[in-house]
Every structure is written in C-alpha cells, then in structure tokens.
Amino acid sequence: MNHDRLELALEAAGLGEFEWDLTRDVLVVSKRMAEITGVPAGEMPAEGGRALDRYVHPDDLPQYLDGRSRNLGAEGRYEAEFRQVRADDGRTIWVRIAGVVTMGSDGRPAHVAGIIQDISERKIEEEHRQTLMAELDHRVKNVLAAVQALAQQTAKRTTSLESFLANFAGRLKALGSANELLTAARWRGAAVEHLVAAELGALAPGQTTWDGPELFLTPRAANALSLALHELATNAVKFGALSAEAGHVDVRWAHTGGGFELTWAESGGPRVQPPVRRGFGSTLLEQVTGRELNGDTLVEYRPGGVYARLRAGAPAVAPRPETVPEAPAARSTETIVASSGPADLKGSRVLIVEDAVLLALELETSLSEAGAEVIGPAYELEEAMALLDRPIDAAVLDANLNGRSVTPVAEALARRQVPFVFATGYGETGGAPGGFDAPVIRKPYDVTQVAAAVAELLRAG
Structure with missing residues (x-):
C-alpha cells in the first residue's frame, strides 16, 4: 500500500497517527490526530511522555501511566482506552490508542508508532x-x-x-x-x-x-x-x-x-x-x-x-x-374461560411447544390430568418441527422460542388443519401472533384456561 492509499485508509477509519522518538524525546502529531484531540499538529518535545499525559483525565491517568510503563518494557503492540481532555476547548472525550514499540540496539525502547481514535460514541x-x-x-x-x-x-x-x-x-x-x-x-x-x-x-x-x-x-x-x-x-x-x-x-x-x-x-x-x-x-x-x-x-x-x-x-x-x-x-380476542368444571380431553393428542421448562411441565400436568396424551413438550423450534410427523389433534404454542418465531410450526399445523391456541407473553394488538386465526391466552395465565381452550377447539372441530 503506497502512502496516499494509507492516508485515505486512515482518514476513512477516523484514525489519527503519531510517532514518539524516545531517543530524541520528540513527539510528532499528525493533522488527523490534532483534529481528534485538539493537540497542535507537528513536532514537539515529548517531555518523557508528559506532553500528552497532561491531557489525560486525572481519574484515568494512574492506570494509563501504569499500562504505558509496562508496555514500553517489551517490544510489541499495546493498546489503551481512556478519557482525554481536549487541548483546545476542554471537552472530555474517550480515545483508544494502539501502538507498536520498537527496541534500539541497546535493547531499550527507541520508537513508538501508533494511532488514536475517538471512541466517545461507543462508550x-x-x-x-x-x-x-x-x-x-x-x-x-x-x-x-x-x-x-x-x-x-x-x-x-x-x-x-x-x-x-x-x-x-x-x-x-x-x-x-x-x-x-x-x-x-x-x-x-x-x-x-x-x-x-x-x-x-x-x-x-x-x-x-x-x-x-x-x-x-x-x-x-x-x-x-x-x-x-x-x-x-x-x-x-x-x-x-x-x-x-x-x-x-x-x-x-x-x-x-x-x-x-x-x-x-x-x-x-x-x-x-x-x-x-x-x-x-x-x-x-x-x-x-x-x-x-x-x-x-x-x-x-x-x-x-x-x-x-x-x-x-x-x-x-x-x-x-x-x-x-x-x-x-x-x-377481546383472549380466551377467557368460565369456571364450568374441569376440561375433558380424554383420548386427545396435544402438542406442547413452550420454551419455559417449568411452565411446560405445568401445562403437561394440567393437560394430562384432563385426559390428554401430551406430545412433547418441545422447548426448541427444531424439537417442535421433529414432532409434527406424529398424530396430533391440537397444539399449545408459545409465540417465541428462545428468540425464534414459532410461525413455522403454526404454518405446518394450519396446513394439516390441526387447531392450536397461542399461550404467549407477547402483547400484540392485532389479535393472534402472525395473523393466524387462533385463540390467544396471555401470560401470566391459569393452566386450566389452556386446557379449557384446547377442549373448546376440539369441540369446534
């Protein structure tokens, strides 16, 4: 990469560059670094690093100096993030410095070349x-x-x-x-x-x-x-x-x-x-x-x-x-079940798709006590899809499975004309999730509501 392309790359990345000649104790600040930090561009006495240290936020200075001291003790790359008080207007910004230390013939640090970036927005x-x-x-x-x-x-x-x-x-x-x-x-x-x-x-x-x-x-x-x-x-x-x-x-x-x-x-x-x-x-x-x-x-x-x-x-x-x-x-679309006795699901096969384990177990118990044969429970989308080849009379679906939509399961059931009810914690205002024509029970709910809703689905079918 030639010099012009390097300049373009640094500018595009929002980076400023600097050099510190430790042998001559001279600091060279680029124009881009000056724009980021407010420190004047050009060559200046480094003062053993104090030329830039005075702009480091007082609360961050001890940690910064400790890290720099350790980094200058060995050749290689170093990084630091700290708050800096701009030299021109006194504003506090967050900056990230990355540099490479080069050793001299005497084995002591001789040169540092690095870049600086304003990371205030990220912070x-x-x-x-x-x-x-x-x-x-x-x-x-x-x-x-x-x-x-x-x-x-x-x-x-x-x-x-x-x-x-x-x-x-x-x-x-x-x-x-x-x-x-x-x-x-x-x-x-x-x-x-x-x-x-x-x-x-x-x-x-x-x-x-x-x-x-x-x-x-x-x-x-x-x-x-x-x-x-x-x-x-x-x-x-x-x-x-x-x-x-x-x-x-x-x-x-x-x-x-x-x-x-x-x-x-x-x-x-x-x-x-x-x-x-x-x-x-x-x-x-x-x-x-x-x-x-x-x-x-x-x-x-x-x-x-x-x-x-x-x-x-x-x-x-x-x-x-x-x-x-x-x-x-x-x-108004939520299934509200009146207390007309326990639901009768004897002989029905009901799929449960629910990612909350305790709630799934409670649903399984409630549906089983009502006489249903429970398919699952399925806690993940892939588990639910794998159970769809089994005979199913109705299903209870959570709308969201660990961040993934249950829509593929609902679509497959709809194609097979298997009725289902959504038992979900998502408060959509347009009816059932995904626009499906299905009853909705909002969490938190009484599991007997779900059993009654499934029984109603089977009677309607």
Missing part, C-alpha cells in the same frame, strides 16, 4: 446499555417482590387452594397487563384509558363504559391502578353490577391540579350489602392503592351499586411518552 452506548441493564434488573426485582407480596397476602386471606389460585392468577394478570402497556411505552408511562380498557374491554361487552382525558401514569401508579381496577371488576362480576344482565359499570377520570381523580360507579345490579369479612382486595383498595397513587381511596357500598373514588397526587402522573402504544384491543 456512551456502553454506558447507556449498562444503565438500561441496571434499570431492568431493578424493575425485575420490583416485579418479583410485588408478585411475592401478592402471593403472601392472597394466601393469608383465602381458605382453599382453589380460591387462592383463582384470586392470585387474576391479580397476576392485572399486574401483567399494566407491565405490558409500560413495556410498549418503554416504561415511560401507561395511559389510564388503556389500563381501564385492558381490564374491562372484554369483560362484559355492552355493560361497561369509560371516558376521560389523555392521562399517563408512572410505572408504580399504573401497577397500583391496574390492581385496583381488577379488584373492583372481580367484585362486580361476582356480586355486583356485572353479575346481572341489566347491570352497568361506568368509569370516569379527570385532571385535578397536578394529579387526577377516577370514579367507578355501578348500577342496575343486585342490591349491595357491605362485605361481612375484609379480604385482601378490600385492604388493597382502601390502603395500598391510595398510598401508591400518592392520594386516597374511598369505597362506598351503596344500595344501588358500589361506588369508588380514587384520588392521585402529582407524583403519580407521567409526561406523555414518545412512544404511545395502541389501546389493548387484543384483550
């Missing part, structure tokens, strides 16, 4: 990624702590395993819905309208209405409101307005200074009596929700229907996110 990306990972770790731990608390509090106030599973699963799903909306908005906030729609949208079509201005909540407030709405909706279905065909629930919210106020009003249902026993739902509504919203909660058991008022302070309200997800219309 910023790395720091941003580390910040995101730390934030994700914090959120995951918070979610796990919330789930643990929900489980413990639900268990303390239920008298049977069946009741615990039903109550806990519902609360876990409400928490999951809020987190799904927050994830879609990159955890910048969730809209009150979306939280209400996620809870009521498919619960009782024609018996629920809601209205209010565009309003976004912080993650903490969104989770609290989602759980509160779930408790109110569950009570309405079991004992209140939504337990009767003529019943109705109306939800309204409005700005109140820096915060907001939301009201829940039931009408047209059976005559309401105050609860004899206080369960965790009542405690959650009257104590937890108000504190989490930086406000207060009022629940009144009026004869004509339950009335609840939730007030939130300014800390509960978030700015409008840059990314605002669509309203969770997909909830």
Whole structure:
C-alpha cells in the first residue's frame, strides 16, 4: 500500500497517527490526530511522555501511566482506552490508542508508532446499555417482590387452594397487563384509558363504559391502578353490577391540579350489602392503592351499586411518552374461560411447544390430568418441527422460542388443519401472533384456561 492509499485508509477509519522518538524525546502529531484531540499538529518535545499525559483525565491517568510503563518494557503492540481532555476547548472525550514499540540496539525502547481514535460514541452506548441493564434488573426485582407480596397476602386471606389460585392468577394478570402497556411505552408511562380498557374491554361487552382525558401514569401508579381496577371488576362480576344482565359499570377520570381523580360507579345490579369479612382486595383498595397513587381511596357500598373514588397526587402522573402504544384491543380476542368444571380431553393428542421448562411441565400436568396424551413438550423450534410427523389433534404454542418465531410450526399445523391456541407473553394488538386465526391466552395465565381452550377447539372441530 503506497502512502496516499494509507492516508485515505486512515482518514476513512477516523484514525489519527503519531510517532514518539524516545531517543530524541520528540513527539510528532499528525493533522488527523490534532483534529481528534485538539493537540497542535507537528513536532514537539515529548517531555518523557508528559506532553500528552497532561491531557489525560486525572481519574484515568494512574492506570494509563501504569499500562504505558509496562508496555514500553517489551517490544510489541499495546493498546489503551481512556478519557482525554481536549487541548483546545476542554471537552472530555474517550480515545483508544494502539501502538507498536520498537527496541534500539541497546535493547531499550527507541520508537513508538501508533494511532488514536475517538471512541466517545461507543462508550456512551456502553454506558447507556449498562444503565438500561441496571434499570431492568431493578424493575425485575420490583416485579418479583410485588408478585411475592401478592402471593403472601392472597394466601393469608383465602381458605382453599382453589380460591387462592383463582384470586392470585387474576391479580397476576392485572399486574401483567399494566407491565405490558409500560413495556410498549418503554416504561415511560401507561395511559389510564388503556389500563381501564385492558381490564374491562372484554369483560362484559355492552355493560361497561369509560371516558376521560389523555392521562399517563408512572410505572408504580399504573401497577397500583391496574390492581385496583381488577379488584373492583372481580367484585362486580361476582356480586355486583356485572353479575346481572341489566347491570352497568361506568368509569370516569379527570385532571385535578397536578394529579387526577377516577370514579367507578355501578348500577342496575343486585342490591349491595357491605362485605361481612375484609379480604385482601378490600385492604388493597382502601390502603395500598391510595398510598401508591400518592392520594386516597374511598369505597362506598351503596344500595344501588358500589361506588369508588380514587384520588392521585402529582407524583403519580407521567409526561406523555414518545412512544404511545395502541389501546389493548387484543384483550377481546383472549380466551377467557368460565369456571364450568374441569376440561375433558380424554383420548386427545396435544402438542406442547413452550420454551419455559417449568411452565411446560405445568401445562403437561394440567393437560394430562384432563385426559390428554401430551406430545412433547418441545422447548426448541427444531424439537417442535421433529414432532409434527406424529398424530396430533391440537397444539399449545408459545409465540417465541428462545428468540425464534414459532410461525413455522403454526404454518405446518394450519396446513394439516390441526387447531392450536397461542399461550404467549407477547402483547400484540392485532389479535393472534402472525395473523393466524387462533385463540390467544396471555401470560401470566391459569393452566386450566389452556386446557379449557384446547377442549373448546376440539369441540369446534
């Protein structure tokens, strides 16, 4: 490569070059290095390296000097990354230096030739990624702590395993819905309208209405409101307005200074009596929700229907996110199974495709107890494809298998006219994943829902 081509290559790569003649203690800075570092171009006294050392960030200087001292002790290549304070404008940048040390006839370092590169953008990306990972770790731990608390509090106030599973699963799903909306908005906030729609949208079509201005909540407030709405909706279905065909629930919210106020009003249902026993739902509504919203909660058991008022302070309200997800219309396509007894899958052959081992084992147990012969479970795409030559009557598919789409399996089943249900944690708003005509059950779910959904598929077929 001739000199001109070398110059072009260095320029294209964004590299600056330098030479350090240790024998004469002279440093030669190229024009490109000057542009990167702000150090004047040309030849200058190296001052034993101090000519450049004075521009190394003080916090990085000890490590840099230690590394340089070791590198100059042996012939070969050396590299270093550190922060540098530009000589011209004082800005701090990240640079990478790579050089080759050449020894003199006396066996001592005589010459260093090297290049320098501005890596500030890469370092910023790395720091941003580390910040995101730390934030994700914090959120995951918070979610796990919330789930643990929900489980413990639900268990303390239920008298049977069946009741615990039903109550806990519902609360876990409400928490999951809020987190799904927050994830879609990159955890910048969730809209009150979306939280209400996620809870009521498919619960009782024609018996629920809601209205209010565009309003976004912080993650903490969104989770609290989602759980509160779930408790109110569950009570309405079991004992209140939504337990009767003529019943109705109306939800309204409005700005109140820096915060907001939301009201829940039931009408047209059976005559309401105050609860004899206080369960965790009542405690959650009257104590937890108000504190989490930086406000207060009022629940009144009026004869004509339950009335609840939730007030939130300014800390509960978030700015409008840059990314605002669509309203969770997909909830209306979710398979909601009524408690009409255990599913009967006797004699059916059901394929399970699920990459979460514990969940797959739980599904296998549930389907087997319902009488099905379980094919699999398949944890990987290749495993699932290899099982397709076996007789299959129905299938349960996770949408994503360790980062890979389950679409090839779904397409193969569709060609064979084998019905399947998606049991997935992905919150797509356009119905089933991949546009398939198939029921969808969103994680977290009760495995009995899956068994019931499979039984419904087989009956329809």
